[in-house]
Amino acid sequence: xxxxxxxxxxxxxxxxxxxxxxxxxxxxxxxxxxxxxxxxxxxxxxxxxxxxxxxxxxxxxxxxxxxxxxxxxxxxxxxxxxxxxxxxxxxxxxxxxxxxxxxxxxxxxxxxxxxxxxxxxxxxxxxxxxxxxxxxxxxxxxxxxxxxxxxxxxxxxxxxxxxxxxxxxxxxxxxxxxxxxxxxxxxxxxxxxxxxxxxxxxxxxxxxxxxxxxxxxxxxxxxxxxxxxxxxxxxxxxxxxxxxxxxxxxxxxxxxxxxxxxxxxxxxxxxxxxxxxxxxxxxxxxxxxxxxxxxxxxxxxxxxxxxxxxxxxxxxxxxxxxxxxxxxxxxxxxxxxxxxxxxxxxxxxxxxxxxxxxxxxxxxxxxxxxxxxxxxxxxxxxxxxxxxxxxxxxxxxxxxxxxxxxxxxxxxxxxxxxxxxxxxxxxxxxxxxxxxx
Numbered sequence: 001x002x003x004x005x006x007x008x009x010x011x012x013x014x015x016x017x018x019x020x021x022x023x024x025x026x027x028x029x030x031x032x033x034x035x036x037x038x039x040x041x042x043x044x045x046x047x048x049x050x051x052x053x054x055x056x057x058x059x060x061x062x063x064x065x066x067x068x069x070x071x072x073x074x075x076x077x078x079x080x081x082x083x084x085x086x087x088x089x090x091x092x093x094x095x096x097x098x099x100x101x102x103x104x105x106x107x108x109x110x111x112x113x114x115x116x117x118x119x120x121x122x123x124x125x126x127x128x129x130x131x132x133x134x135x136x137x138x139x140x141x142x143x144x145x146x147x148x149x150x151x152x153x154x155x156x157x158x159x160x161x162x163x164x165x166x167x168x169x170x171x172x173x174x175x176x177x178x179x180x181x182x183x184x185x186x187x188x189x190x191x192x193x194x195x196x197x198x199x200x201x202x203x204x205x206x207x208x209x210x211x212x213x214x215x216x217x218x219x220x221x222x223x224x225x226x227x228x229x230x231x232x233x234x235x236x237x238x239x240x241x242x243x244x245x246x247x248x249x250x251x252x253x254x255x256x257x258x259x260x261x262x263x264x265x266x267x268x269x270x271x272x273x274x275x276x277x278x279x280x281x282x283x284x285x286x287x288x289x290x291x292x293x294x295x296x297x298x299x300x301x302x303x304x305x306x307x308x309x310x311x312x313x314x315x316x317x318x319x320x321x322x323x324x325x326x327x328x329x330x331x332x333x334x335x336x337x338x339x340x341x342x343x344x345x346x347x348x349x350x351x352x353x354x355x356x357x358x359x360x361x362x363x364x365x366x367x368x369x370x371x372x373x374x375x376x377x378x379x380x381x382x383x384x385x386x387x388x389x390x391x392x393x394x395x396x397x398x399x400x401x402x403x404x405x406x407x408x409x410x411x412x413x414x415x416x417x418x419x420x421x422x423x424x425x426x427x428x429x430x431x432x433x434x435x436x437x
Contacts, residue, residue, distance in 0.1 A: 031128035033336065035120070041330035042073040046087065047102035048317065049078040051154075051261070051277040055351030059338075062347060066337045072330045081202040081257065081315075085402055091322060099325035100334065104202055105387055106139060106398040108148040108320040115147045116321040116328045121335055122146040129341060129361040136358035138386040138393060139316050149335050153314035154275045155356035155380030156207040157299040164192040164270040164296075173300040177215055180303040181243055187270050188247035194271035195248050195263060197255035198411040203315040204257050205407045208273045208302070210313035210387060212237050213406055215305025220400055220431050221391035227435050229409075230428040236306075238413040238420035245414035253411055265290050273302075276377050280352045299376045301383060314384040317355065356380035396434040405430045 045063070050056035056078065063074050077098075079087065084103045091097030092111035108115055122140055126132055132140070136150040158173070165173060168186035184194045197204040213219065217233035245252075249268060251259070260272040265282055267289065272278075282294030302312050319338075321331035337343060345365045348355065353367045353374045358381055368378040388397030400406070409427035412418040418426065 031124050033124050035329055035332050037070050037072050037330040037333045038327045041327035043099040043325065043327050043330050043334065044075045044077070045100045045334070046077045046079060046084060046098040048084060049080050051275065052280050052351050052354050055347070055354050058347045058350035062338060062343050066334055070333060072334065074334070082200065095324040099327065100319065100321045100331045102151055102317055102319050104318070105316055105401055106393040108318060109142060109394045110398045112142045112147045114323055116323055116325065116331060118146040118149050118332070121149055121332050124336065125339055125359065129359045133358055133360060133381045135381055135384055135386050139318055148318040148320040149339065150358040151317040151319055152355035152358050153316045153380050154203055154354060155314055155377040156203065156273050156275060157301060157376045159264060159272050159274045159278050159297060159299055161192065161270040161296050162298050164190065175303055177240065177303050177305045181240065184244055184247040184271065192270040193247055193249045195252050195260055195269045196273055197257070197260055198252045198407065198414065199255045200404050200407065201255055201257040203275070204260060204273055205404070206401060207313050207315060209407045209410045211302045211311055212241050212410065214311035214385060214389065215307060216240065217307050219390050220406065221435060223390045225391040225396070225435055227428050227431045229431055230424045234424045235420045238410065238423060241410050242414050242420065253415060265293060267293060276352060276354050276374065279373060280354070298373055301376055310383040312380065312384040313387055314356065314380045353377050399434040400431050403430065
């Protein structure tokens with residue numbers, strides 16, 4: 001799913017019913033929406049905890065507007081990505097808890113039979129706005145129907161200090177893995193090191209480790225869902241990352257999704273993978289040091305590896321509602337309201353482009369070109385693969401991701417606690433527990 005063109009969007013969204021026009025996509029048929037929330041509805045919404053306060057504030061503001069418009073009462077709660085995953089599983093198993101969750105990746109594929117059918121919501125949004133990115137459709141659909149609605153992705157790009165990269169001898173940021181390694185080595189030599197999470201960080205560690213695996217041709221499973229991670233291609237990726245790890249700041253083995261943010265804004269890092277939150281927080285900070293760091297920052301896509309194509313993994317966010325909800329129509333109405341372009345655009349502006357859109361028609365939002373430092377985040381879902389690559393999304397792919405099988409493999413090989421061959425073999429055995437049940 002790393003390649004994107006007009007035909008793939010049409011196939012994903014409307015089966016040929018939409019046409020690309022300029023920067024967006026214009027539908028050729030009117031979308032219809034006939035859903036009406038249940039009387040006196042009240043729903044509990046659990047979403048991911050914010051990294052940018054203005055993003056959450058706008059989301060809460062729009063939630064209030066939804067309640068005022070529809071009369072549906074909303075209880076809005078927020079938890080870290082890592083905490084949402086077990087709570088989502090418990091809610092599915094016991095048939096109680098939140099009515100609606102905004103979680104990550106293919107978690108809803110663990111319990112699709114417990115979820116509200118979202119096909120009508122997806123069809124409406126796809127028709128109204130010209131079709132979904134193919135990778136968004138992969139995360140949202142189960143068979144011929146939709147079990148989740150992609151909210152977007154907390155897009156991950158390389159965050160770097162412009163002056164430090166130039167001091168390392170690079171006028172432009174490297175576009176391939178060979179140049180990227182040389183840059184990291186030069187940054188280390190200049191005492192301005194890189195740092196990438198190798199702990200259980202849902203967004204950051206999964207993002208760059210999956211990228212590295214795929215960049216060298218490795219993958220957890222093939223297109224028949226057979227575990228093939230113990231391969232020469234995976235060994236090559238592990239050997240490469242072992243060299244990268246030698247350039248990293250100490251402590252990355254225990255990093256979660258917030259550690260690199262703090263280290264970067266403290267001036268300890270020159271290069272990391274992250275959303276746009278580091279730059280946004282620094283730019284809006286009252287701390288002169290953080291303001292100066294933000295001025296010296298820029299962003300870039302992940303480099304291209306030997307496979308010759310983009311192999312990014314992005315932290316895709318998804319809405320999904322439970323059948324145990326007493327108010328499934330209210331759940332759908334809330335998703336539709338928050339995803340309508342007028343509301344989505346306003347939320348994007350408030351968040352400074354923190355979430356890359358799942359519908360290419362949303363790419364015309366001025367936020368993406370308001371500053372060239374934001375633009376690389378616009379196309380994150382255009383450049384990425386789904387985390388089940390090259391097999392199917394489902395319980396096994398979600399479990400392997402949730403159990404950090406790939407991240408642990410890279411951490412073991414990079415740190416020297418296992419050889420690359422040992423780490424790959426262990427990862428294969430762990431993956432087989434899920435794919436061969």
